[in-house]
Amino acid sequence: MPAPIARSAAPSPLSSAAPSPKPPPSLVSRVLKSHLAPQQQHQQQPASPAPPTATPTRSSYTRPLAEQDSTPRAQFEQQQDFIGFDASPPPRDSPRSHSKRSRDDYDHADDDDEGSRRLQSRERNRSTPWCDRPGVDWDRAHSAIDQLNREAHAFVDYVSPSPQEHELRLWTIELIRRTIHHSYPDASIECFGSVGTSLYLPGGDIDLVLLSPSLPFPPLKPSASLLHRLASLLLTSGIAQPNSLVVIAKARVPIVKFVTRHGAFPVDLSVNQRGGxxxxxxxxxxxxxxxxxxxxxxxxxxxxxxxxxxxxxxxxxxxxxxxxxxxxxxxxxxxxxxxxxxxxxxxxxxxxxxxxxxxxxxxxxxxxxxxxxxxxxxxxxxxxxxxxxxxxxxxxxxxxxxxxxxxxxxxxxxxxxxxxxxxxxxxxxxxxxxxxxxxxxxxxxxxxxx
The missing domain is CATH 1.10.1410.10 (Poly(a)-polymerase, middle domain)
Incomplete structure (x- = not known):
């Protein structure tokens, strides 16, 4: 049996980058990449360069319109819209000038190449941060599927909320609860959705419902004026960012959407929708x-x-x-x-x-x-x-x-x-x-x- 692969040389099964001695390419990043803005990540990471543009991994050839079958089943059979994470090809260089390069151009060429290599190395590091923190113990993986199993656990650890972020969300919910209870004493605020089940990803929204016996219950819908009063209350109390408030009164489930001042959490607030x-x-x-x-x-x-x-x-x-x-x-x-x-x-x-x-x-x-x-x-x-x-x-x-x-x-x-x-x-x-x-x-x- 071959010797265990050292962490510095073990490629990870999920990466779309070419195998590189360090850091190890990730298997998970074949289908899952860290494309989240730094402020949206549960674990604080240094700001990273813009991610590569997602491009289809399959051939771009399409049949003439007369030959194409537009039915959904035929579209499935064509299997042409899986979105991969292959890096887009670099932009073409502008047409070279026919004039001779100056001596300075040659003097700085090596420095530019070295800087480019360092930048590429940093980008590879940042594309799979879960391999470094919490980290994957490549030495203990004896097969490709074992590497994937360990890396999957590391990815889940990485995207799961930290205790500090979860506490901040709970504090935000409590602020909203106190603000609404001051104007509607018989009301209670309940949390459901991904926050209520601890299944939210970085940047996930908070789903709240206002339960009050004095307000309309389904199948009756809350009036637009009630939703606007709630929006005004959230604005004047300093909880919601002014430009983020949106009242959606004609939806199947009317809601007030806003983003909080503290934490910048997107929130959806409904009325007497107990199903969630x-x-x-x-x-x-x-x-x-x-x-x-x-x-x-x-x-x-x-x-x-x-x-x-x-x-x-x-x-x-x-x-x-x-x-x-x-x-x-x-x-x-x-x-x-x-x-x-x-x-x-x-x-x-x-x-x-x-x-x-x-x-x-x-x-x-x-x-x-x-x-x-x-x-x-x-x-x-x-x-x-x-x-x-x-x-x-x-x-x-x-x-x-x-x-x-x-x-x-x-x-x-x-x-x-x-x-x-x-x-x-x-x-x-x-x-x-x-x-x-x-x-x-x-x-x-x-x-x-x-």
Whole structure:
């Protein structure tokens, strides 16, 4: 067996950069890159240069319009819109002047090359900061998949909120609660969504709901004047940034959107929408049930379900496919997919593998299942009991014009289709499929070098 690879020379399976002796290229960065602004990162990092532009990894050739099939299924079969993270080619040099170069040009050429090499080295370092802090112990990884498993844990550690940031968010929520309670004494402010379940990524928003018996309950909607009064209250109290306040009164769920002065957190405030609070309680329960914790394996055990959710959210978020209003998968849908995946995984059911020690492998298999094999046309997902699938025809959720839509039964309301609004699910499926192709190819190439 070859000797273990030293950390200074071990390439990481997820990087899109060419293997480099130092720092080790990352496997995770094949599909997940640190493209967050420094102020949005949970862990403070030095300011980094602008990330490379994302470019499609597949051929740019397209057939003539007359030959193209415009149906969604044909678009999926073409598999041409997986968004990779390959660096864009450098801009072409301007046409060279025919005049002779001066002596100074030659004198400084070597200095410029050395500076360029240092800049490239710093950029490689910053593109996978989780490999340095909290760090990946490459010496203890004896296979490519083991490297991926360890790096996946490091990535989750890196994007998870620090205690200081979580405390700042809770302090911000308390300020909003006190401000609203002063004007509406019978009101309470509850937190739900990603902050309520501790599943938020750097820069994630805060979802709040104002619960008051004196205000309209669904199906009645709060009036525009009520929403504007709340917006004015947040502005005059100094909580919201003046130019950030937006009142959306005609949406299915009317909200007040704003950004806080302290912490610059984006906040969505709704009125008497209790469904999100109940869902957060259910999500916390499911995340703990499928945490598969193992004491002593990792310094901070985030749980398998939570870690997988963060990996998938980061993967889709960097491609703009994690928002329902754009047709992508919302956080609740992603959570349900991950829980169903863990419920029905045959090797987890039979205790053949330890989920905590195979986080990277589970992420690859998640991409494969929902990117290549899941029967979106016929099957829907239920989490009741030990989980399972149902026939979309039998439940009345089959849409003849859109048979490819994903259907997930709401754990709190069996009549509600959680993912019914994800109309761009074909693009999500393409992206998951492409991510599996890139990551599995990287693993095979890495294993051949060990």
């Amino acid at each position: 609070v109940d869902a957060a309680v259910k999500v916390r329960s499911m995340l703990e049930e499928y945490a598969y914790r193992e004491e002593g394996y990792h310094p901070v055990d985030h749980g398998v379900a939570r870690s997988l959710v963060l990996l998938v959210k980061a993967f889709l978020g960097q491609r703009g496919m994690n928002e329902v209003f754009t047709g992508g998968l919302g956080s609740y849908s992603i959570i349900c997919l991950v829980i169903s995946f863990l419920q029905l995984h045959p090797k987890i059911q039979t205790a053949t593998i330890n989920p905590n020690r195979n986080l990277g492998l589970l992420f690859v298999e998640f991409l494969e299942l929902y990117g290549k094999h899941f029967n979106y046309d016929q099957a829907g997902i239920t989490l009741r009991g030990r989980g399972g699938y149902f026939n979309k025809h039998d439940k009345g959720w089959y849409r003849p014009g859109q048979p490819y839509l994903l259907s997930i039964e709401d754990p709190n309301d069996p009549k509600n289709d959680v993912s019914g609004g994800s109309h761009a699910i074909i693009r999500v499926r393409q992206t998951l499929s492409g991510g599996f192709d890139v990551l599995s190819a990287s693993l095979c190439a890495r294993q051949s070098l060990l």
